[in-house]
Amino acid sequence: MSISGNAPSSETFDNSFWSILRESVRGSSRDFTKGPIGLAIFLLAVPMILEMLMESTFAIVDIFFVAKLGADAVAIVGLTESVLALIYALAFGLAIGATATVARRIGEDDPAAAAKSAAHVIYLGVITSVAISIIGIVFAPQILTLLGAKPHLLEEGSRFMRIMLGGNAVVVFIFLLNAIFRGAGDAAIAMRVLVLANALNIVLSPCFIFGVAFFPELGVTGAAVGTTIGRGIGVSYAAWRLFRPGGRVHVGRDAWRLDPQLLWKLLKLSSTAVFQLLVATASWTALMPIMAGFGEVAIAGYVIALRVVMFALLPALGLSNAAATMVGQNLGAGKPERAEAAVWKAGWFNAAFYFLIGVIFWLFSHGIIGIFTTEPDVLRYGTSALHIIAYGFAFYGLGMVLETAFNGAGDTRTPTYLNLLIFWIFEIPLAYVLAYRFGMGPDGVFWAITLAFSLLAIASGLLFRRGRWKEKVV
Numbered sequence: 001m002s003i004s005g006n007a008p009s010s011e012t013f014d015n016s017f018w019s020i021l022r023e024s025v026r027g028s029s030r031d032f033t034k035g036p037i038g039l040a041i042f043l044l045a046v047p048m049i050l051e052m053l054m055e056s057t058f059a060i061v062d063i064f065f066v067a068k069l070g071a072d073a074v075a076i077v078g079l080t081e082s083v084l085a086l087i088y089a090l091a092f093g094l095a096i097g098a099t100a101t102v103a104r105r106i107g108e109d110d111p112a113a114a115a116k117s118a119a120h121v122i123y124l125g126v127i128t129s130v131a132i133s134i135i136g137i138v139f140a141p142q143i144l145t146l147l148g149a150k151p152h153l154l155e156e157g158s159r160f161m162r163i164m165l166g167g168n169a170v171v172v173f174i175f176l177l178n179a180i181f182r183g184a185g186d187a188a189i190a191m192r193v194l195v196l197a198n199a200l201n202i203v204l205s206p207c208f209i210f211g212v213a214f215f216p217e218l219g220v221t222g223a224a225v226g227t228t229i230g231r232g233i234g235v236s237y238a239a240w241r242l243f244r245p246g247g248r249v250h251v252g253r254d255a256w257r258l259d260p261q262l263l264w265k266l267l268k269l270s271s272t273a274v275f276q277l278l279v280a281t282a283s284w285t286a287l288m289p290i291m292a293g294f295g296e297v298a299i300a301g302y303v304i305a306l307r308v309v310m311f312a313l314l315p316a317l318g319l320s321n322a323a324a325t326m327v328g329q330n331l332g333a334g335k336p337e338r339a340e341a342a343v344w345k346a347g348w349f350n351a352a353f354y355f356l357i358g359v360i361f362w363l364f365s366h367g368i369i370g371i372f373t374t375e376p377d378v379l380r381y382g383t384s385a386l387h388i389i390a391y392g393f394a395f396y397g398l399g400m401v402l403e404t405a406f407n408g409a410g411d412t413r414t415p416t417y418l419n420l421l422i423f424w425i426f427e428i429p430l431a432y433v434l435a436y437r438f439g440m441g442p443d444g445v446f447w448a449i450t451l452a453f454s455l456l457a458i459a460s461g462l463l464f465r466r467g468r469w470k471e472k473v474v
Helices: 017-026 037-069 071-107 111-146 151-166 169-184 187-210 220-243 260-292 296-332 336-370 376-408 413-437 442-466
Strands: none
Touching (some): 017 037, 037 169, 071 260, 071 296, 071 376, 111 151, 111 169, 111 260, 151 220, 169 220, 169 296, 376 413, 413 442
């Protein structure tokens, strides 16, 4: 059985389904600017989807154990996560710059330039993570108060936030280094990094939360400790693979020679991407005070539902990243039509798959949320959130591929404008109006999320068809 009707560019590869699946997980040496598009997407997407599954498991594992401590503990995690979402935006914005530039240089068959771009993106990551650590450690209580945390949550919440924000470098660099591997087409290495980090988190988080064996019992703070250690070891492994010879990209001594012009170019590209993602993720933070008006149980239900949604949607980002790599490498190779075809193929598959996931969530939302909590009010809010958000899953799947494709081409401005208009001009005011003016309560917030992401997918599709992203120089 073959995965595509066409033969690949090289006669040396076995094209049976199981051989291709093994190749994708172990790491492929194929040229993704040649051969069948479906085959290339499959080889890239499998490890990227597995990588994102591991990333989403981070979120779901922690909330599973933290939920055993009660609504206050879940609220602490949720409030901190609303700030961490901004850090994820910074990390992912830098990662967009890394993927776009590294993929373009690989498509141009210039691995030395790809390595130099990777080194300079790492410089930006160091500066960013140090600044965030200082802010997070010093101002954790004030940040929690600003987000609407009740006084009795401040002491433990501040400890949790200081560890998560103070150790943000592990988040920044697990995104950043994996983005370099993805841009180069070394998706299997990025997958292994997350497998290692996640396995450690699954073991360490409950040990630190509940004080298993010789581990101290740290409560909700233990989730922060376990996650930070797990990610930190994953980052160490990624750095080892990047700095040693033998991969598609090897960041050797010459790559670290400072090039101010390249650094400025990457800063402009990444800063636009960071702003794009800050606009989107800050909208989640802005929704939190609206939810806080309905109490800790509403926040807890909302947080649990969002973790489940994240668990489901992060694999879609894996397929989106595969499309972005195809866009960057094929634009570098002078094949824009191949890049466009890859995006639409990935996008429609994602939409169809997530339509089915949305149906499952719509039918079984109560049972799914019930895995994480038995508190009646938390269960009620979480069930409602998952039920309503599931209506837009097909749009989420398509929209994620299209937005990521713009970024893979280096066109970070188009998604930025879309995010600004749809999330801040449309979603947040709509959430407030529906929740308070129309008396829908938290359901109003959930409907605003669904409508905003559906509108984003439609607008992205219309702009993608115009094709101006093909002319972007990176």
